[in-house]
Amino acid sequence: MLLKSSSARATRAKVLALLMGVLCLGAILPASASAMSAAAVTGWHQTWGTNGRVSAILADPATGRVYVAGSFTAVTDPSGGASLPIAHLAAFIPATGRFDKSWRPDPKGTVNALALSGGRLYLGGDFTQVARQHRSHLASVDPAGAGALTSWAPAVAGGTVDALAVSGGRVYVGGNFTSLGGVGQGHVGRVGVSTGALDTGWAPRVNGQVRSLVASGDGSRVYLGGNFTTVNGNGTGRSIASLSAAAPATLTPGFNAGPTNAGKEPPVYSLYLDGSDLLAAVGGAGGGCAALNAGSGATRWSKHTNGNVHAVTAMSGTVYCGGHFDGPGSFGGQIRNKLAAVDESTGQLLGFSLRVNSSLGIWALGHDSTRVYLGGDFTLLNGRPQPHFAVLS
Numbered sequence: 001m002l003l004k005s006s007s008a009r010a011t012r013a014k015v016l017a018l019l020m021g022v023l024c025l026g027a028i029l030p031a032s033a034s035a036m037s038a039a040a041v042t043g044w045h046q047t048w049g050t051n052g053r054v055s056a057i058l059a060d061p062a063t064g065r066v067y068v069a070g071s072f073t074a075v076t077d078p079s080g081g082a083s084l085p086i087a088h089l090a091a092f093i094p095a096t097g098r099f100d101k102s103w104r105p106d107p108k109g110t111v112n113a114l115a116l117s118g119g120r121l122y123l124g125g126d127f128t129q130v131a132r133q134h135r136s137h138l139a140s141v142d143p144a145g146a147g148a149l150t151s152w153a154p155a156v157a158g159g160t161v162d163a164l165a166v167s168g169g170r171v172y173v174g175g176n177f178t179s180l181g182g183v184g185q186g187h188v189g190r191v192g193v194s195t196g197a198l199d200t201g202w203a204p205r206v207n208g209q210v211r212s213l214v215a216s217g218d219g220s221r222v223y224l225g226g227n228f229t230t231v232n233g234n235g236t237g238r239s240i241a242s243l244s245a246a247a248p249a250t251l252t253p254g255f256n257a258g259p260t261n262a263g264k265e266p267p268v269y270s271l272y273l274d275g276s277d278l279l280a281a282v283g284g285a286g287g288g289c290a291a292l293n294a295g296s297g298a299t300r301w302s303k304h305t306n307g308n309v310h311a312v313t314a315m316s317g318t319v320y321c322g323g324h325f326d327g328p329g330s331f332g333g334q335i336r337n338k339l340a341a342v343d344e345s346t347g348q349l350l351g352f353s354l355r356v357n358s359s360l361g362i363w364a365l366g367h368d369s370t371r372v373y374l375g376g377d378f379t380l381l382n383g384r385p386q387p388h389f390a391v392l393s
Contacts, residue, residue, distance in 0.1 A: 041318075041341075041372050041392040044354070046078040047097035049387035050090070054375025057366030057389075058114040060121075063144055065100065066092040066366065066373055067121060068389055069111035075099040078385045089123060091147070094371060094391065105130055105147040107139070110160075112175075116143065117166035118193060120150060124161030124173060137161045138173065138196075154181050154196040165222065167215030168245060169193050170202075172222055174210030188213070188224060201247035205232050212271040214278070216294070220245055221252050223278060223294075225268030239265045240280060240297065258299035261288025269323075270365075274314040277344060281312040281321060289321035289331075291344065301347025303332040303340070311365040313372070319344045320372055322362030338362050339374065354392075355382050 052072035059066045069089045076083040084101050088111045091103040109127030116122070121143040123130075130139040131149040137156035142148045154171075158178030165172040170190040173180060180189040181198025187206040190199045208228030215222050224231070224241045231237030232251060240257035243249045259265055266284025273279075278294040281287075287309040290302035307324035314320070319342045325331050331340045332349045338361030341350040356362060357380040364375035372392040379387045 041315075041352070044381055044386070044390055044392045045097070046384065046386060047389070047391050048075055048077055048092070048099055049389040050075050051080075051083065052388060053363060053377050054388050055110070055112050055363050056114045057364045057373045057375050058116060058121075059366055059368040059373070060116055060143055061368065062119075063091075064093070064095070065103075065143070066094060066368070067114055067143070068092050068099075068373075068375060069114055069123065069125070070364075070375065070388070071110040072388065076387055078387065080385070080387065088125075088127065089147075091143075092389070094368070097391070103145075103147045105139075105141045105149060106132070107135075112160060112162045113164040115164040115166045115171065117171075119143070120152070120193070121147075122152075122164050122166065122171055124156075124164050124175065126160040137175075137177070138191075152194070152196045154191045154198065156180055158186070162209065162211050163213040163226075165213040165215045166193060167222070168219045170199060172213045172215065174213045174224065174226065176209040187226075187228070199247070202245075202249045204243055204249040206230075206237075206241075211267075211269050214271045214273045215245070216273065223271055223273065225271040225280060227267045239268045239282070240271070240278075240292070242297070255295070255297045257292060257297040260290035260292070260299065260302055261285065262302075262304045269308065269310045270312050272312050272314060274319075274344065277314070279312045279314060279319055281309040281323065283308040287323055287325060289319070289323075289340070289342065291319065291347065301342075303342060303347075303349065305332075305336075306330045307361075310363050310376075313365040313367050314344055315367045315372060317344050318342070318350065320365055320367075322356075322365050322374060322376070324360050324362075326361070338376075338378065355380075357381075 050072035051074045055070040073087045074083040088107040091100040107127040108129035111125040113124040120140045140152040159176035161175040163174035188210045210226040212225035231241045242252035242255040260282045261284040270281040278292045287305040289309045291300040305325035309323035311322040338356035341352040358377040360377045362376040366373040374390040
């Protein structure tokens, strides 16, 4: 009897500890058993954040760091009581919940986009200097050590860089610029990963801003998302286009992106490729989050929102949509506050919910193998301080 009583007490203690842990994480549990089995994250814990908007997040499996970029000028503890003057680009260490104070590339201006390849971290934005050396909206740094600047320095003029992707020994660059590598190549182009030289043979004609770039896993095609209505003079490239990676960048035969928001094809803010699914975060009349067939562009599912969806990512069969939507009927007819989770296979809205404050909410999403990262304008999650950057686990 004594052993049985001790076992019961131990069991009760474990249950209590588990419940306390969930409460401390601020978890919001899914509403149903099916939702619980599909959702990949259930809560969050307080970590260091930033003092301004986070616009891009990229996890690096090689270093274990998570690179965080935006318009901030310092990283701060959750209460704002302590800060470090690390501006526009910082390296977060998930194991400690803090930023690496020794890693400081120091861009002079906002960083909008990040990409990793071959031991280099590529950054794009509207900065004009990195590590006190001239860089015109594009640069690369060492992702390890102290973030030393490399000699890679393609020139961009006439606008900012908003999107980057690396594939086949080239860096794809998108934005609202009018010149790349000293040539009048507007909105999108590609340069060498080591030389930075412009590939003049790959020159698609895009009539508007490119906000997102994704390369296919086999390197054969590149997906574009943005505010454009034609690519190479063809209207089937509206908002989302698929281009051949081979020169001269022709539209991929058979790809025609379907509607992403209430039967329409509005501007695209973010794309994420997950196997055969091309996920899109879009604006328009309210906003939308959608899954398209990556081969044909056909719409698999689409969720209408009451505010722009600015970021999308997927992990373990769950799609995370972040943006500016809020309140009753805000996402797929249900209440979601700046963040929603959708079953990738079925398009079912999951019960996971988190109260994200601020009018514009989330601008960036990223993930590693066990965590989802949020970035944006918010300062509170579920009413608790968490400035501009957060970790869901």
